[in-house]
Amino acid sequence: MIRAGFVSLGCAKNLVDTEVMLGILADNHIMLTDEPAKADILIVNTCCFIDSAKEESISTILQMADYKTNGVCRGLIVAGCLGQRYNQELLDELPEVDAIIGTGSWHRIMEAVNAVLAGERVLLTGTVDTIYDEKMPRINTTPFYSAYIKIAEGCNNCCSYCIIPKVRGHFRSRTIESVVAEASMLAKRGIREINLIAQDTTSFGRDIYGTARLVDLLRELVKIEELHWIRLLYCYPKYFNDELIQLIATEDKLCKYIDLPLQHAHDEILQAMGRHDSLQDIEILLGKLRRNIPGVAIRTSFIVGFPGETEAHFQFLKKFMDRQKFDRVGIFTYSQEEETVAGSMQNQIPEEVKQERYHDLMSWQCRISEELNRNLEDQTVEVLVEGTNPEQPSVKFGRSYREAPDVDGRIFIENTAESQPGEFIRVKIVQGFTYDLLAERIS
Structure with missing residues (x-):
């Protein structure tokens, strides 16, 4: 029997793709193994969002390639974002790689496996317009009580720093019925917590229903008796409306946890980033969340060192963080990506300045986080x-x-x-x- 090993890198959205590919392999009588040295086929599902992600992906590919000489590996397949973005280039520069599968071609994983076992090198990329549904086989790799459900794929926001629309395609939602059917199946298998993910969860349904339908989806999901927690991740602030806030506030199964990537606070930087919210919009939304959802925990993310970010812009961001006191914050240094608007902007920030601002902001948030966590004592x-x-x-x-x-x-x-x-x-x-x-x- 053929054995396949998998390494999944990057975000939870990528992990769902990995789990679907694992399901397809298992349905085709491929044995799965978590020991690379025993795998006939090794598959790396890659990320390319920022430089560090690309470096990790390349490093992992090369590590897995060692098993072609130090194990029984007969083929190395690269899937995911890096493969979609640099397809032919990867085949040309990495002779260790036997097949490339793009982000829209995960359903062709068996085609790649069969080609590799036949001694061929193949490139399976192209139009990025697919999305899995509840009928696809899937093997959960998360703990038995928790799972991710991808409710949409791709993105239409086109932030100036982001390559995702190019490698994941335009925004496309699943139907409410499809998501509910998958959630029901997972719940019957023992899943108690589901985490809803997409590039932009608050836009769910706008492409197929003509209006955002996240609230309608949530109202159906909370009816699933076995589910205990439903968590929303990757909530783009633009479409976070009052109806959604009210539902989260009143429905016990919906976690009072808001993941709201903001990226910056100064209007000049937000505009240069191509974000659709102003500082005023953001502060109005944050005020509504805190007034209407008692005990709400808010997570966000910020980018430092974006082209043209001055010291004044950076200090403005620090003051905003101090004023808002977010419960969780992810901080990233800006990564200059080719094929993005920001990548060709003038006034790129030196790497040492990015690193200084990153460490400064991390220390700033550590103080805030410790203060907030101490306030939780005795609760x-x-x-x-x-x-x-x-x-x-x-x-x-x-x-x-x-x-x-x-x-x-x-x-x-x-x-x-x-x-x-x-x-x-x-x-x-x-x-x-x-x-x-x-x-x-x-x-």
């Missing part, structure tokens, strides 16, 4: 148990509604050795730190 929250601290078996760790999987901190829970992964328990926060919390079980 009672519900926690989804995820595992055991290997150094202290009596200490479990997990997440509350305030922490998204993979990107946020953990809550460590003392004196709860009997708790098992996938269980929801009540805890009291004992101590808050910069990223993590210490708690004790109360029920």
Whole structure:
């Protein structure tokens, strides 16, 4: 039997593509292995969003290529964003690679496998217009109690720094019925938490229904009895409307957690980035979220070192962060990408200045995060148990509604050795730190 090994890089959206390809392979009697040295076929699902992601992808491809001499690997396949963007170039420059599958060709994974096993080198890219649905086979690689559901693919926002529309295509939603059907199937398999993802979740439905239908989708999803938490990720602020805020505020299953990538706060930089929101728009939305959703946790992301960002722009951003006190913040240095508007802009910022601003802003947010986490002390929250601290078996760790999987901190829970992964328990926060919390079980 042919064995295949997979490495999935980048975001959760890429991970869903990986899981669908795994399902297709399994349906075609390919045995899956997590030991690269035992794999006949190795597949790397790549990311190319920024320079560091491209570097990680290339490094991983070369690491996997070693198994062609130090293992039993007969073929190396590169899938995903890097393959879509640099297809022929990768084949020409990396002779170790036997096949390239673009972001719109994941459904052709068996075609690539069969070609490679026959000794051929193939390039399977082209129009990016596909999206999976509930009928596609899929093997979850996340914990048995949690899963991602991709509700749309591609993006129409065309921010000046971003390559995603070129490698993922135009924005295209799934139907409400398709998403609900998949969520229902996952729930029947034991999934208790679903995380809805897309490049722009708040635009869900605008392309096929003529208007945003995220609220309608959520109203159907909360009816699924087995689901306990439904979390929204990647919420573009432009279409975050009052109806959505009210639903999150009143529906218990919807996590009071808002992932709202803002990228900057100064209007001049926002305009240069091609963002569709002004500082005033952003502050009005943040005010509504906090007034209407008690206990809301807000995550955002910022880019420092964008072309033309002055020291005054940067200090303005710091003051904005200090004023708003976000619960979670991801900070990135601007990556100059070819084929983007920002990539050809004048006034590119030196790398050392980007790094200085990155570390400055990280330190700034650390202070804010620690302050906010200390304010949580003595509060009672519900926690989804995820595992055991290997150094202290009596200490479990997990997440509350305030922490998204993979990107946020953990809550460590003392004196709860009997708790098992996938269980929801009540805890009291004992101590808050910069990223993590210490708690004790109360029920």
